[in-house]
Amino acid sequence: MSVPGDDPDDDLGPLAARVPAALRGSTAYHVPRPPRLVAKLDANELPYGLPPELRAKLGAALAEVPLERYPDPQAARLRAILAHQLGVAGGQLVFGNGSDELIALLCSAFPGPILTPTPSFVYYRIAAIARGLPLVEVPLTPELELDEAAVEAAIALHRPSVVFLALPNNPTGTLWRMAFALELAARHPSTVIVSDEAYVAYAGVSNLPALAAHPNLVVMRTLSKIGLAGLRVGFTISAPAIAAVLEKVRPPYNLSSLDQRAAELVLEDGAAWCAARAAEVVEERSRLAIALAAFGLHVFPSRANLLLVRFPDAAATYAKLAAAGISVRSFGATGPLANCLRITVGTAAETAALLRAYAA
Numbered sequence: 001m002s003v004p005g006d007d008p009d010d011d012l013g014p015l016a017a018r019v020p021a022a023l024r025g026s027t028a029y030h031v032p033r034p035p036r037l038v039a040k041l042d043a044n045e046l047p048y049g050l051p052p053e054l055r056a057k058l059g060a061a062l063a064e065v066p067l068e069r070y071p072d073p074q075a076a077r078l079r080a081i082l083a084h085q086l087g088v089a090g091g092q093l094v095f096g097n098g099s100d101e102l103i104a105l106l107c108s109a110f111p112g113p114i115l116t117p118t119p120s121f122v123y124y125r126i127a128a129i130a131r132g133l134p135l136v137e138v139p140l141t142p143e144l145e146l147d148e149a150a151v152e153a154a155i156a157l158h159r160p161s162v163v164f165l166a167l168p169n170n171p172t173g174t175l176w177r178m179a180f181a182l183e184l185a186a187r188h189p190s191t192v193i194v195s196d197e198a199y200v201a202y203a204g205v206s207n208l209p210a211l212a213a214h215p216n217l218v219v220m221r222t223l224s225k226i227g228l229a230g231l232r233v234g235f236t237i238s239a240p241a242i243a244a245v246l247e248k249v250r251p252p253y254n255l256s257s258l259d260q261r262a263a264e265l266v267l268e269d270g271a272a273w274c275a276a277r278a279a280e281v282v283e284e285r286s287r288l289a290i291a292l293a294a295f296g297l298h299v300f301p302s303r304a305n306l307l308l309v310r311f312p313d314a315a316a317t318y319a320k321l322a323a324a325g326i327s328v329r330s331f332g333a334t335g336p337l338a339n340c341l342r343i344t345v346g347t348a349a350e351t352a353a354l355l356r357a358y359a360a
């Protein structure tokens with residue numbers, strides 16, 4: 001019998017031949033959980049729960065949602081709130097069940113070679129191979145910076161339909177040159193250039209102001225990193241023409257009524273709270289980076305709510321932290337992220353617990 005993490009293809013029998021080779025060769029996204037959780041620093045979430053007043057308001061608002069009805073497929077109210085906050089037209093927004101789904105929708109709407117630097121966000125890869133699309137992965141430099149010349153060369157060679165740039169990047173935290181996305185958009189009008197700004201709250205920079213000048217640019221955002229990962233609400237901002245194509249492949253009820261109502265309420269009443277907590281995390285990021293560097297560890301420069309850190313023996317460190325109930329992300333012993341752990345920046349108390357466990 002298969003358990004999560006095992007390769008279930010062995011149990012498929014004659015159906016195994018129906019699974020594309022690229023899928024057979026890949027593993028499902030799996031997040032191990034230590035038996036006792038003291039600090040969850042493995043998924044780049046905000047470490048703070050919503051304040052009690054907002055939760056109470058949310059409880060009352062969600063109780064009124066008519067669950068016997070399908071959700072509003074246009075998410076009209078949420079759309080109006082976000083359009084107003086972002087200063088864009090409603091028709092420029094497309095909503096996804098998290099930005100994961102938008103990545104998949106971009107691959108479906110613009111099928112062709114999908115280009116992404118590597119290592120980067122894993123779902124670009126999954127979304128491409130799940131649709132049988134050629135995946136073009138351009139290695140980062142040894143310092144995990146973007147190799148702009150290599151990206152250009154790969155675009156010239158493979159003529160991708162979509163380029164995904166995570167700005168800042170996950171799992172490295174590094175912020176590549178924002179304007180590179182705009183330059184690519186200008187030079188390659190038949191390619192969709194995605195500026196994935198999942199961590200904009202921690203980076204403070206965006207390509208959104210340049211959107212009007214670039215009809216092939218898509219700015220992608222999510223509510224996941226600012227305290228609402230449990231909701232699954234992401235959105236793209238683009239020219240209306242791109243939004244219209246994405247709408248053709250979007251499952252009509254992809255945002256549940258509860259997601260929509262909760263997102264509306266938090267964006268209206270909790271935006272200042274979210275921004276203040278993100279600012280705290282940015283400060284904590286500096287403290288944690290300094291503390292880890294003081295151990296002589298290599299800490300990659302980060303503009304996201306995470307730090308990528310190279311340890312002498314990441315497997316041993318991972319096990320030691322897990323035993324202390326501290327969950328971080330590991331990447332194995334080989335490849336460009338060998339001996340690296342990705343640590344989400346948590347609260348000051350979580351930083352203290354992490355450092356205590358590491359020093360023990």
Ligand SMILES: Cc1ncc(COP(=O)(O)O)c(C=O)c1O
Nearest residue numbers: 098099100166170198222224234
């Ligand atoms: C760069 C990047 N893009 C997109 C996502 C997906 O976010 P979600 O599906 O939660 O909106 C993540 C999540 O970690 C990410 O790191």
